[in-house]
Amino acid sequence: MSAQPKVPVRRKRLWRTGAAFAVLIGLAAYLLVQYVTGGPGAPRCTVRAEGDAKGYELSPEQAANAATISAVASSRGLPERARTIALATAMQESGLRNIDFGDRDSVGLFQQRPSQDWGTVKQIMDPVYAAGEFYTHLAKVPGYSRLPLTVAAQKVQRSGYPQAYAKHEVNAARLTGALTGRDGAAMTCTQSRPVNGQAGDVAAVRAKLARDFGPEVLPRTDGAGGRGASGGRGVTVPVRQAGVGTDGGGPKRGWELAMWAMAHSAELRIEQISYAGRTWIAADAGKGWQKKPAGSEESAGRSASDVRIITAQ
Structure with missing residues (x-):
């Protein structure tokens, strides 16, 4: 008879073990979701x-x-x-x-x-x-x-x-x-890491563009800072090129290139993207794509119909 009280004790231990195991499973699932999605409050x-x-x-x-x-x-x-x-x-x-x-x-x-x-x-x-x-x-x-x-x-x-x-x-x-680019400026991103103090590389942007879209995405240049060539921290990607792009080089193609730059902005340390009178700035990413002052592209000597990508210093 003395062994009978041990039965409920064993049951309690089993229940506690099972509950602890369920908690661990739940925690593991939560951590997996956070790993996949980037976690709450993470850049998105x-x-x-x-x-x-x-x-x-x-x-x-x-x-x-x-x-x-x-x-x-x-x-x-x-x-x-x-x-x-x-x-x-x-x-x-x-x-x-x-x-x-x-x-x-x-x-x-x-x-x-x-x-x-x-x-x-x-x-x-x-x-x-x-x-x-x-x-x-x-x-x-x-x-x-x-x-x-x-x-x-x-x-x-x-x-x-x-x-x-x-x-x-x-x-x-x-x-x-x-x-x-069909839906224009439909995507906005925030940086996954601080840009300040982490310089970007224009050559890396150009190489990645050519790998993803093919070499025709950028025109051949003489390296003297022509259209499409690296100029300081930026690269200008021509939109209107015969036979390139899904709509022959119109606005859809421009937004396609701008959205690509947006998606790769954290990886390539892109600080600013401009196209069609709109601009996205990493340091002010919460505001999304903002309208640029009239004539700002022209005053810089660049066409508003091209995509301008500027990397971090």
Whole structure:
């Protein structure tokens, strides 16, 4: 009889152990969410087109990866639907993060597998390469632009959960509208790190532009500070170039380039972006895209129809 009181004690211990384990699971889940999203109060990029009350938020890292995915499609002359499919796929596969782990040997934005002939790990971990491989496979799908997004994505990915792509379609479409320039100044970002004291590199901006959009994005120069050449802390990206861009070099192309710079602003230490009489300043990012005084571009000897990117000192 003396052993009977031990039963409820054991039950209490089991209950406490179970409760502690549940708390740990909850904490781990919370920390994972904060790691993926950047945490509360962290710098964010917000996509909100006119009339879009809800909008979409993502971290600077996610925005930069999304911008590269979109730019690679632009370099190949692919339609908006291709970008939406690619962005929704990367949202599902990696959360738009260039991760070096996954199911079996899957890595990268699209969780491509070296063992399935997607390339080497080093290649797949390059967002430009990974996006290019996705589009190469997507282009082989007959009529992909007319297929439901889940069907088109699945024909490329061969996922065990093909319907999972559908839940990202709305936000992928929002990103597509911003990153193609269709929705103008639809995205604004805050810096992920303080700019002051951390100099940017114009050469790095130019190299990244050429890698993402292709070398035609910048004209050849003699290095003497011509259009598109580095001039001090800035680079001027011509918008109107024959055969370049999704709309032949009009306003849509200009906003496409400006949104790319916005998405990469933290990574490339970009301090200011100007286009079409609007400007974004990192130190005053909370105000978004502000109207510039009339004639300010002309007074600086530059056209308001070009995109001007200025890096931090």
